[in-house]
Amino acid sequence: MKRVGIALTLLLAATALFAGGGGEVTPQVTVGNEDTIYISPSESAGEQDLLTIPITVATAEGRNNDVITAYQVEVRDSSGNLVWVESAVDETETPGFFGRLLQNLGLQERTSTVEIPESTSWDGTYAGSDLGADGAGVPDGEYTYTLTATDSREVTATSEPQTVIVDNTAPAASASVDFDVFSPNGDGLRDTVTLTQETSSETTWTGTITLDGATIFEVTWSGTADEAFTWDGRNLADTDVEDGEYVYTLTATDEAGNTGSIEPLTVI
Numbered sequence: 533m534k535r536v537g538i539a540l541t542l543l544l545a546a547t548a549l550f551a552g553g554g555g556e557v558t559p560q561v562t563v564g565n566e567d568t569i570y571i572s573p574s575e576s577a578g579e580q581d582l583l584t585i586p587i588t589v590a591t592a593e594g595r596n597n598d599v600i601t602a603y604q605v606e607v608r609d610s611s612g613n614l615v616w617v618e619s620a621v622d623e624t625e626t627p628g629f630f631g632r633l634l635q636n637l638g639l640q641e642r643t644s645t646v647e648i649p650e651s652t653s654w655d656g657t658y659a660g661s662d663l664g665a666d667g668a669g670v671p672d673g674e675y676t677y678t679l680t681a682t683d684s685r686e687v688t689a690t691s692e693p694q695t696v697i698v699d700n701t702a703p704a705a706s707a708s709v710d711f712d713v714f715s716p717n718g719d720g721l722r723d724t725v726t727l728t729q730e731t732s733s734e735t736t737w738t739g740t741i742t743l744d745g746a747t748i749f750e751v752t753w754s755g756t757a758d759e760a761f762t763w764d765g766r767n768l769a770d771t772d773v774e775d776g777e778y779v780y781t782l783t784a785t786d787e788a789g790n791t792g793s794i795e796p797l798t799v800i
Contacts, residue, residue, distance in 0.1 A: 557687070558687055558688070558689035559589060559590065559591055559598075559600065559681045559682075559683050559687065559688075559689045560588070560589070560590040560591075560689070561588065561589050561590075561679045561680070561681045561689050561690065561691045562586075562588045562679070562691050562692075563585050563586060563587060563588075563605070563677060563678065563679045563691050563694055564585070564586045564694060565692075565694075566694055568695045568696070568697060569583055569694075569695070569696045569697070570696070570697045570699055570786070570787040570788035570789070571583050571656055571696060571697070571698055571699070571788055571789075572698075572699055572700050572788035572789050572790050573655050573656030573657070573669060573698065573700065574656065574669050574700045575699075575700040575701070575702055575788075575790045579788075579789030579790070580788055580789035581655065581656075582653045582654065582655050582656075583653065583654040583655075583656075583677070583696050584651055584652075584653050585605060585651055585652050585653065585654065585677060585679075586650070586651045587603075587605070587648060587649055587650060587651055587652060587679060589603060589648050589679070589681045591683055598683045598684050598685060599622075599644040599646075599683065599684050600622075600644060600646050600648060600681050600682070600683055600684075601621070601622035601644050601646060601682055601683060601684050601686075602619070602620065602621045602622060602646060602681065602682040603619065603620055603646060603648055603679065603680065603681045603682075604617060604618070604619035604679070604680045604681075605617065605618045605619070605652055605677065605678070605679050606677065606678055606680070607654055607675050607676070607677045607696075608675065608676055608677075608678075609663075609670070609673060609674075609675055610673060610674050610675070613661070613662075613663055614660070614661050614662075614663075615658055615659075615661045615663055615664070615670050615675065616654055616657070616658060616659045616660065616661065616670075617659060617660040617661075618652055618659070620645075620646045620647070620648075621646065622644045622645050622646050623645045644684070648681075654677065654696075656669055656670055656698050656700075657669055657670065658670060669700075670698055671698070672698050672699055672700055672701055673697070673698060674695060674696075674697055675695070675696050675697075675698060676693040676694065676695055676696070677693065677694055677696060678690055678691050678692075678693050678694075679691040697787070697788065698788075699786060699787070699788035699790065700788075700790070701790065702786070702790040702791060702792040703731070703732050703734045703737075703784040703785070703786055703790065703791065703792030703793075704731065704732045704792055705729065705730065705731040705732070705737070705757065705782050705784070705792060705793065705794050706729065706730050706731075706794060707727050707728065707729035707730075707780070707782055707794045707797060708727070708728050708729075708797070709725060709726070709727050709728075709780070709797050709799060710725065710726045710727075710728070711725065712798065712799060712800060713799075713800045714765070714799065714800075716764055716765030716766070716772065723764065723765075724762050724763060724764045724765070725762070725763050725765075725799050726760055726761070726762045726763075727739075727760070727761045727762075727763070727780060727797065728759065728760055729757050729758070729759065729760075729761060729782060729794070730759065731756045731757045731782070731784070732756070732784075732792070733755050733756050734755070734756075734784040734785075734786050734792075735754065735784070735786065735787060736752055736753070736754060736784060737752065737753045737756070737757040737782060737783070737784045738750065738751075738752050738782070738783050738784065739751045739752070739753075739757065739761060739780065739781070739782050740780070740781050740782075740783070741763060741778050741779070741780050741799075742778065742779050742781070743773070743776050743777070743778050743779075744776075747768075748767045748768070748773055748778065749763065749766070749767055749768055750768065757782060763780075763799075775800075776800070777798055777799075777800050778798070778799045778800070779796045779797070779798055779799075780796065780797045780798075780799060781793060781794065781796050781797075782794045
């Protein structure tokens with residue numbers, strides 16, 4: 533009778549454990565909690581080429597004998613299509629009924645061949661996608677990335693999606709000057725010089741006037757630069773500058789690290 537009681541107890545425990553007794557508590561997974569990240573994999577070498585994805589995976593709280601048996605990091609486009617994937621699956625031989633029972637009772641340690649890195653990187657290319665060949669660059673646009681992990685109870689959890697913008701397009705600008713020589717002496721003749729300019733919309737455009745490489749005057753614009761910029765021959769201290777050959781440049785660096793500028797213009 534005692535043996536029957538023990539067997540019945542084990543059977544009930546096995547039933548509860550194999551059915552996920554104690555509630556389905558999921559693994560804890562995150563890929564950081566960043567603001568939107570911008571990368572430019574193919575435009576500005578060495579500048580924001582990669583998305584670094586921090587990976588945090590832990591078994592469910594209170595499930596000390598659980599192990600992670602699979603993980604997958606995915607990048608998807610704005611339509612939800614898979615563009616890149618990195619994954620690993622446990623290759624440990626599945627134990628039999630009594631082996632699993634002992635593991636579920638905490639009497640036998642579980643093992644897994646899955647090694648989860650602290651982080652991984654995405655270089656803006658396809659991998660494991662139907663949309664493009666592995667290694668080919670993805671189009672500019674908005675993408676999301678997530679981490680999914682599965683534990684030894686076959687319970688799966690997915691992180692909150694994070695956003696990355698791929699931007700391989702440098703800021704664009706053009707400019708011209710109404711005349712190359714001016715004389716800001718107050719006689720009413722060519723006292724100022726006007727630069728006509730057209731730009732893409734960026735966080736900041738900076739117009740700089742230099743003499744022999746030293747900054748004499750500087751102005752910034754948010755969004756697009758002013759279509760017309762007039763200089764009266766005065767410096768940052770609001771005093772008249774000396775005669776000389778001055779150079780005007782217009783430059784912007786976008787959030788992905790791409791830099792764009794005009795060909796320098798000379799004003800005498």
